[in-house]
Amino acid sequence: MAKIEKYSYTRLSQYENCPFCYDLKYNQKKFISAESLVTAMGTLIHHIEEKISRSLKEGKAPNYKDLIEELHYINFPKRNPYDTEGDIFGIEILKERFKKDYYAISEKSGLNYPAKVNQYIANIDRQEKFLLANPHLEIFDVEKPFEFDFQGKVLKGKIDRIIKYKNENKYQIYDIKTRDRLFEKEDITTPLQHVVYGMALKDILGLEEEPTEYFYDLVFLQVLQPAGTKGFIKRGKTKLEKIFNAIQSQDYSPKPSPLCYWCDYSNTNPNVALEGQNLCPYYSLWTPSDRKNFKTKFLWEGPEKTEELINKLKEENKNSFRGFTF
Numbered sequence: 001m002a003k004i005e006k007y008s009y010t011r012l013s014q015y016e017n018c019p020f021c022y023d024l025k026y027n028q029k030k031f032i033s034a035e036s037l038v039t040a041m042g043t044l045i046h047h048i049e050e051k052i053s054r055s056l057k058e059g060k061a062p063n064y065k066d067l068i069e070e071l072h073y074i075n076f077p078k079r080n081p082y083d084t085e086g087d088i089f090g091i092e093i094l095k096e097r098f099k100k101d102y103y104a105i106s107e108k109s110g111l112n113y114p115a116k117v118n119q120y121i122a123n124i125d126r127q128e129k130f131l132l133a134n135p136h137l138e139i140f141d142v143e144k145p146f147e148f149d150f151q152g153k154v155l156k157g158k159i160d161r162i163i164k165y166k167n168e169n170k171y172q173i174y175d176i177k178t179r180d181r182l183f184e185k186e187d188i189t190t191p192l193q194h195v196v197y198g199m200a201l202k203d204i205l206g207l208e209e210e211p212t213e214y215f216y217d218l219v220f221l222q223v224l225q226p227a228g229t230k231g232f233i234k235r236g237k238t239k240l241e242k243i244f245n246a247i248q249s250q251d252y253s254p255k256p257s258p259l260c261y262w263c264d265y266s267n268t269n270p271n272v273a274l275e276g277q278n279l280c281p282y283y284s285l286w287t288p289s290d291r292k293n294f295k296t297k298f299l300w301e302g303p304e305k306t307e308e309l310i311n312k313l314k315e316e317n318k319n320s321f322r323g324f325t326f
Contacts (some may be wrong), residue, residue: 035271
């Protein structure tokens with residue numbers, strides 16, 4: 001029996017951002033993880049938020065003193081390569097591992113991580129305050145796993161937080177984000193992540209329709225930003241269908257963008273792993289210090305030219321320390 005292919009929102013988002021990167025990761029199985037402060041901090045904050053939510057769900061008072069201690073000092077590496085629960089590290093480890101990024105001030109928000117972490121700690125009880133201010137709501141579930149069928153494809157993942165209206169079959173869905181600014185209007189019109197979450201909860205609970213209330217919990221800003229506009233679930237399903245059709249057609253043409261700077265396969269990524277270097281010859285030359293550079297290393301000329309361009313890239317970088325070329 002053929003193995004059933006399963007798709008997470010992260011996987012679909014990867015295709016949407018860059019089909020070439022998707023092909024490297026999911027078809028060629030080049031699973032490479034370039035460490036970054038953004039992902040490490042997201043993992044840490046999700047861990048703390050989950051603990052707070054579970055305490056409140058069980059009617060217990062969160063031990064904020066212990067949670068703040070854990071926020072600073074937790075050291076929980078993966079137990080093996082297949083461990084999905086590990087790799088959680090506290091602030092004291094992250095600020096040494098990513099010293100430059102930790103103290104850098106964001107041009108868009110004017111904040112650095114010390115300021116964001118201090119804001120978070122000062123408002124670490126905001127979930128509790130939210131429930132006190134909204135006594136008609138309660139935490140229904142946290143990190144809720146799901147798998148469901150969408151037009152013959154299996155979608156899987158976890159919903160960060162589900163809030164329920166007491167005594168009603170009505171729900172809100174929350175996705176936790178550690179970004180330091182609000183989402184732009186175009187980003188929240190049809191947010192694919194919430195589309196998947198909405199369909200998942202409908203499937204899990206046997207609801208007649210998907211929930212209608214969705215939020216991004218921007219923990220560093222202490223803001224709940226509504227997500228999705230009227231009819232976005234229907235639009236999102238159409239969007240998902242188009243993505244799956246494109247994957248089926250094997251269109252893996254690259255989409256170079258500033259996101260390449262954080263890509264596992266881009267030579268502009270300062271944290272790219274050795275095994276990730278020189279795998280993509282189409283990366284954008286944009287960097288935070290050269291924001292107006294929208295050139296790419298090589299232009300896409302079809303998949304038949306990729307191996308030749310990779311060899312050129314390797315030749316250029318064979319004597320360089322980390323393989324960077326700009």
